[in-house]
Amino acid sequence: MSDTPVTLPEHHYLNADYRLSSWLVTRDHKRIAILYLISITFFFVIGGIAATIVRLELMTAKADWVESETYNKLFTIHGITMIFFFLIPSIPTVLGNFLVPMMLGARDLAFPRLNLLSWYLFATAGILTMWAILAGGVDTGWTFYTPYSSTYSNSYVMATALGVFVSGFSSILTGLNFIVTTHLMRAPGLTWFRLPLFIWSMYAASLIMVLGTPVVALAILLVGLERMFGIGIFDPALGGDPLLFQHLFWFYSHPAVYIMVLPAFGVISELVACFSSRRPFGYAFIGFSSFAIAIIGFLVWGHHMFVSGQSVYAGMVFSMLSFLVAIPSSIKVFNWTATLYKASISYRTPMLYALGFIGLFTIGGLTGLFLATLAVDVHVHDTYFVVAHFHYIMVGGTVMAYLGGIHFWWPKMTGRMYPESWARFSAILIFVGFNLTFFPQFLLGYLGMPRRYHVYPEEFQVLNVMSSAGASILAVGYVFPVTYLIWSLRYGEPAPANPFGHTGLEWTTQSPPKTHNFDTVPIVEREAYDFLPEDTDRKIDEEQEVELV
Amino acid sequence: MSDAAVLPAHHFETHEQQRLAGEVGMWLFLVTEFMFFGGLFLAYFIYRNWYPVEFVEGGHTMDSVLGAINTGVLLTSSLTMALAVHAAEQSERRRTLWLLIATMVFGTIFLGVKAYEYHHKYEEGLMPFLAPEVWQPDRRGLATFLHLYFLMTGVHAFHMVIGIGALAILARWTTQGVTLGPRSLVVHNVGLYWHFVDLVWVFLFPFFYLVA
Amino acid sequence: MNNDFRWMPEQASSISSEVDAVYYFLVIVSAVLTVLIAGLIVYFAIKYRRGSPADRSTGTTHFYAIELTWIILPFLLTLVMFFWGAHVYLKQTRPPASAMQFQCVAKQWMWKIQHPQGNAEINELHVPLDQPIAIRMISEDVIHSFYVPAFRVKQDVLPGRYTTIWFQPTKVGSYHLFCAEYCGAKHAEMRGTVHVLEPSQYQEWLNQKLATSSTSAAPSLLSELRCTSCHLNGDRPGRAPSLAGLFGRRVVLNNGQTVIADETYIRESILRPAAKIVTGYTPLMPSFEGQVNEEQILQLIREIKQLPRDVTAPSKEDSMSDAEESNP
Numbered sequence A: 001m002s003d004t005p006v007t008l009p010e011h012h013y014l015n016a017d018y019r020l021s022s023w024l025v026t027r028d029h030k031r032i033a034i035l036y037l038i039s040i041t042f043f044f045v046i047g048g049i050a051a052t053i054v055r056l057e058l059m060t061a062k063a064d065w066v067e068s069e070t071y072n073k074l075f076t077i078h079g080i081t082m083i084f085f086f087l088i089p090s091i092p093t094v095l096g097n098f099l100v101p102m103m104l105g106a107r108d109l110a111f112p113r114l115n116l117l118s119w120y121l122f123a124t125a126g127i128l129t130m131w132a133i134l135a136g137g138v139d140t141g142w143t144f145y146t147p148y149s150s151t152y153s154n155s156y157v158m159a160t161a162l163g164v165f166v167s168g169f170s171s172i173l174t175g176l177n178f179i180v181t182t183h184l185m186r187a188p189g190l191t192w193f194r195l196p197l198f199i200w201s202m203y204a205a206s207l208i209m210v211l212g213t214p215v216v217a218l219a220i221l222l223v224g225l226e227r228m229f230g231i232g233i234f235d236p237a238l239g240g241d242p243l244l245f246q247h248l249f250w251f252y253s254h255p256a257v258y259i260m261v262l263p264a265f266g267v268i269s270e271l272v273a274c275f276s277s278r279r280p281f282g283y284a285f286i287g288f289s290s291f292a293i294a295i296i297g298f299l300v301w302g303h304h305m306f307v308s309g310q311s312v313y314a315g316m317v318f319s320m321l322s323f324l325v326a327i328p329s330s331i332k333v334f335n336w337t338a339t340l341y342k343a344s345i346s347y348r349t350p351m352l353y354a355l356g357f358i359g360l361f362t363i364g365g366l367t368g369l370f371l372a373t374l375a376v377d378v379h380v381h382d383t384y385f386v387v388a389h390f391h392y393i394m395v396g397g398t399v400m401a402y403l404g405g406i407h408f409w410w411p412k413m414t415g416r417m418y419p420e421s422w423a424r425f426s427a428i429l430i431f432v433g434f435n436l437t438f439f440p441q442f443l444l445g446y447l448g449m450p451r452r453y454h455v456y457p458e459e460f461q462v463l464n465v466m467s468s469a470g471a472s473i474l475a476v477g478y479v480f481p482v483t484y485l486i487w488s489l490r491y492g493e494p495a496p497a498n499p500f501g502h503t504g505l506e507w508t509t510q511s512p513p514k515t516h517n518f519d520t521v522p523i524v525e526r527e528a529y530d531f532l533p534e535d536t537d538r539k540i541d542e543e544q545e546v547e548l549v
Numbered sequence B: 001m002s003d004a005a006v007l008p009a010h011h012f013e014t015h016e017q018q019r020l021a022g023e024v025g026m027w028l029f030l031v032t033e034f035m036f037f038g039g040l041f042l043a044y045f046i047y048r049n050w051y052p053v054e055f056v057e058g059g060h061t062m063d064s065v066l067g068a069i070n071t072g073v074l075l076t077s078s079l080t081m082a083l084a085v086h087a088a089e090q091s092e093r094r095r096t097l098w099l100l101i102a103t104m105v106f107g108t109i110f111l112g113v114k115a116y117e118y119h120h121k122y123e124e125g126l127m128p129f130l131a132p133e134v135w136q137p138d139r140r141g142l143a144t145f146l147h148l149y150f151l152m153t154g155v156h157a158f159h160m161v162i163g164i165g166a167l168a169i170l171a172r173w174t175t176q177g178v179t180l181g182p183r184s185l186v187v188h189n190v191g192l193y194w195h196f197v198d199l200v201w202v203f204l205f206p207f208f209y210l211v212a
Numbered sequence C: 001m002n003n004d005f006r007w008m009p010e011q012a013s014s015i016s017s018e019v020d021a022v023y024y025f026l027v028i029v030s031a032v033l034t035v036l037i038a039g040l041i042v043y044f045a046i047k048y049r050r051g052s053p054a055d056r057s058t059g060t061t062h063f064y065a066i067e068l069t070w071i072i073l074p075f076l077l078t079l080v081m082f083f084w085g086a087h088v089y090l091k092q093t094r095p096p097a098s099a100m101q102f103q104c105v106a107k108q109w110m111w112k113i114q115h116p117q118g119n120a121e122i123n124e125l126h127v128p129l130d131q132p133i134a135i136r137m138i139s140e141d142v143i144h145s146f147y148v149p150a151f152r153v154k155q156d157v158l159p160g161r162y163t164t165i166w167f168q169p170t171k172v173g174s175y176h177l178f179c180a181e182y183c184g185a186k187h188a189e190m191r192g193t194v195h196v197l198e199p200s201q202y203q204e205w206l207n208q209k210l211a212t213s214s215t216s217a218a219p220s221l222l223s224e225l226r227c228t229s230c231h232l233n234g235d236r237p238g239r240a241p242s243l244a245g246l247f248g249r250r251v252v253l254n255n256g257q258t259v260i261a262d263e264t265y266i267r268e269s270i271l272r273p274a275a276k277i278v279t280g281y282t283p284l285m286p287s288f289e290g291q292v293n294e295e296q297i298l299q300l301i302r303e304i305k306q307l308p309r310d311v312t313a314p315s316k317e318d319s320m321s322d323a324e325e326s327n328p
Helices: A020-024 A029-057 A066-104 A112-135 A149-152 A158-186 A197-228 A242-276 A283-297 A312-339 A349-372 A376-379 A386-415 A420-447 A458-491 B015-048 B051-062 B064-089 B091-124 B137-175 B185-209 C016-048 C064-093 C199-212 C227-231 C263-271 C296-305
Strands: C100-107 C110-114 C120-122 C126-128 C133-139 C144-148 C153-157 C165-167 C173-181 C192-197 C250-252 C258-260
Touching: A020 A283, A029 A066, A029 A386, A029 A458, A029 C120, A029 C250, A066 A112, A066 A158, A066 A197, A066 A242, A066 A386, A066 A458, A066 B015, A066 C064, A066 C120, A112 A158, A149 A197, A149 B015, A158 A197, A197 A242, A197 A312, A197 B015, A197 B137, A242 A283, A242 A312, A242 A386, A242 B015, A242 C110, A283 A312, A312 A376, A312 C016, A312 C064, A349 A376, A349 A386, A349 A420, A376 A420, A376 B051, A376 C016, A376 C064, A376 C153, A386 C144, A386 C263, A420 A458, A458 C165, B015 B051, B015 C126, B051 B137, B051 B185, B064 B091, B064 B185, B091 B137, B091 C126, B137 B185, B137 C165, C016 C064, C110 C126, C110 C296, C120 C126, C133 C144, C133 C153, C153 C165, C192 C199
Parallel strands: C100 C133, C126 C192
Antiparallel strands: C100 C110, C110 C120, C133 C165, C144 C153, C144 C173, C173 C192, C250 C258
């Protein structure tokens, strides 16, 4: 280990070519990851603004800030932007694109030009949707239930539907790329059971992207056609079946939540391993559980439809399967916790996010059991209980994992360290703000407050005010990382190759990496997470290079 | 032509790796197409169950002879496509080119017949989406059949157009000699796509034309 | 209505406490598991922090016995949750045969509810205590959802198809009725109140309504719409199946199938008469789609149910209960 100060390497993928055009026609998976990073941050801000106005309006029981039509558009925009343009892309397109080839010892994904096409499709879809919002918005809810969306709504359903349709293809191509790359481009010696768990999760998520997205594409296409031509697919007045839409929609949209959370699981496995200096407990079970979740996840969609008019017996089947899908998720939580046993734990920011994730995901997952329980779901379906449940998973889960991963791999991606104290403070602020925002919503939901209400009975106000107060803290919490991460690009400490002492091929390259990643193809002879015993008490110094023996 | 000097793309180690990647990628893409069309067939079966009488009525409005001819045309095009792939692998430039063109011709004939059928339906007032108010409520089932017909054969035809476009590009590349021998993977992949689209038609034909 | 802040909703139906029991079980299990995991994390994070003197000598990377245990035990726990939940769910979704039959038409953005005696209410529902109430519902436009939190029941109200909800109120009072499926601009304002009255008070209220309303004087829709000219022309049978005693009877169709003449069958026959032709008849009946709304269809069904039975027709012993809906 050297004592000389760390400096940025002379040539890397960011300074290979400074022209804007080089970015817009790049085939470098790392640059494409950065393009995605910028775009999804933009959409997160849009979705966040919508949420801010929603929570402001909900502080009072009456309509003070916005009228009902505007409110309906706001929660729709919030849902659509956050799900399709932030959560589903987030970890796969930013961290996945950057890391999958590097973790596999490859120079790029299997289809670099398709990867760029993915981004252009995403950007186009985003522009379409933004246009729809600016032109007047859409008010169907992100779920587009028919016949409201296909016949009755007077908003920009077609433009938004087209935006979502195109974004689906972006997702499909990314998943396709990851699957082929993982199968065929692993470095010599890198067998399946030597892969980082992040790769296992990304692969499972990619399977869902490829298999599920076409079905929602079809569902949305049919809504558009019914709107435009009056074909009788979903509107009973035209001879159609509104439940058919729900089946087609949820057949994708349930597995979609696993697209959002499986990559998060992958990130957490890496963070827990690194900051425990230990191989994750039960590596094989964690890996296989990702596939179990992906497969069983395709069989549970009817749990969104228990009171929809679906048969009671179908309800029972879906309920049982929904309980089953919880088991592999719980395996992960137990195994991560067990990894901490007899470990050597460091409290760097990514680990704070990871530990926060485990707690919040546990609550989110357990409340999923409430929804899988038929008798309880009858009462809490379409109430704030559901809203709280999915925000615990998506925000308390995925967003925390995303932020943890961004901080963890930031040195590798940018060559800069983030400011540790500010980062720890923000992580804690976000954790506190998040719980204050969403825990009261479980109570609101069981009390009976329905979703998508901008006015409500007086007795619900206290909990709503608590939630909005928490949201203000959460919003402030999010501003910090955006600010100091941008600051660090210029003023952050230059990062060594492996600042946190993790295993994995990406940490053997310089920070930031060269355009072609590896000068020579790495040959893998070690098992995954091969932390050496004497490493466990090693102090990691930010300034020092850590060599992998 | 010295193929040995042709390197695989910069991120691949060997030609074999590149070839496999292209093939697996195409199969995965076809899986997504299967899911997409699968949803459409699901809708078809549900409405056939709802409107059994009207679906039979709808089947009577179809010209099975034309449908059978089109099926034959498309199956023949799959044959010429398969032969084209084989010729490309054998580096036979002229044979490859003619077979690709033949496939395109058959594809275009198919689309021509479909256009004629659509026009005929238009003339007979069997395009409910153009005049929904004319279609009485109790003809909803027939309207649904016809809508599904136009939707599914329309999406299929859209895929055919893309296929013919891809074939045109392949034909041009073949004249330049870049689709032959070790580089015939792209022909093989377009062939996979073409066969899949053909297969979709093989199911569309009986479900719409032979319902009665 | 009680507008005070509460932590839990009132229990006002026969099923409320059962649902709450399942809920409390889930809460306790969740709390225990959360505290256990959070506690272990905090304990390990402190004890095994980097640089601490704890013993790390025998840390293992896997232990199949433990891993199987924490797969099997949670699985058994979920089985308990599933069966208990399904058991209560079956009670929530199966109205008893003794239930009073109400009807409800939902539309943007109001609830129109009709009592079995014929009087209607808008956005209000008065019911007697301790009496099972079943409501057959349909929407005029988009999907709505009938939700009374105090009763712990909810059911989506669909266009084109009947769905049923039932409850037995066990506590006098007034309770929120919410629309729980987003239905457009005034979704949040599509609210109502369910008033549970003592049986005597309910009877008083009902008598008052029936006295002042003109329901009893309302002309028969069956005559107004001329259904009777084909279907109840006693001297000239043969043109159309008789409606007398039809409801609940088995009907043989011209394709050999047998169906029960329930509400769904009658509604379909009015809107799409060609869908099912009774054996021995020809498709002569025109569709009434666009000429009758859902309320009128429910009215026609009510009138058909009340027609005096033809003494030569088979008895009603094979009729279905109202709880089972058939698909159109």
